[in-house]
Amino acid sequence: MTENLWPVVELRQYTLHPGTRDVLIELFDRELVETQEAVGMRIIAQFRDENAPDRFVWLRAFHDMPSRGAALTAFYIDGAAWREHAPAARATMVDTTNALLLRPSTTTSNFTLPTERPGAAATELPRSRVLATVYYPEGPLAEFAEFFEYRVRPLLVETGAAPIAYFQTDPTPNTFAGLPVREETVFVWFALFEDSAALEAHLDALSRSRTWTEEVRPELSELQSRREDQLRLAPTARSLLS
Template sequence: MLLLRPASPLGGFPAPSGTRPSPGDAAPPPPSLLLATIWYGHGPFDATFVEFFQRRVRPVLAETGGEPLAYLRSEHAPNTFPALPVRTNEEVFVWFARFTDEGHLDHHLNRLQQSERWREEVLPTLSERWARAPQRLRLAPTERSLLR
């Protein structure tokens, strides 16, 4: 598990705008998905990197259909809930995007891979910071999730 905090004042998840379905509600699981992209760094993702993300990375993600919902970075505070072990020696930057379904998510990833701006303006800078290749996790919101 990673302990994360918003990377900027605007980087956290948006405040809930609706009501959560009641427990036991028989609503089917939502078809939407969240994509969590985890970048592992050689060192901390500082304010300079956050600015780079906001000015260079985020616009390309939005152009390709993957507007970040939230973006976070490693938090180096004590783990106050030891039942869940936290990986403490990793520097990460994580962004989350919401997609209506698998097809929308796959379309975004294909457009991102084909984006000239992504390949020429973003990836070279990102790859200099990577300690290893980024990890992508496809997450399905639960029936009661406010991130549906």
């Protein structure tokens, strides 16, 4: 079975103290998945960023913005799990403010997820990889989304990176002041690959596409306030998205 009923999504990138990422992941996967979901959120994915050894990336989702505020309050303010494990988690963290609040760009561009994740004892790491790309549109989001749909997305599909989901900034005011979010306009897409080799094959094919290098890539650059961020992500053993 699958689900896609969580239209408010956070993309969170944490900078950690050197050598502590595995410590945080072990704690997170063991203690901070079901305890968050129990109060009304969905933990979509947990990742190691393969380009940044001290970065932990994760995604969580909510039914709507009011329930987001209630769920975060229940977990961070009233919940026993965070009260117990916060000192150990915070000991690994340098910065947790790199967070984006997103909503699906279209009615069909949200994640479609399995309803069952690997169990609490899971240790086997998936071979799959996720590519997450964050664009920074300079003009209206609607125009950029149309450009992505008709100019960028077909080339991604052609080169083996069919997007599994894509999102844009949710402009709704933050409903939990204790966790700030980045107040900037973004457009984010995700692709899932069988393994690292498949991801590399896509990047190589894209770089050899004349349509991409001579037409679409220059247009994309002109539409952004700065160059996009690209995250190469390895799912943890308990990531729902893998």
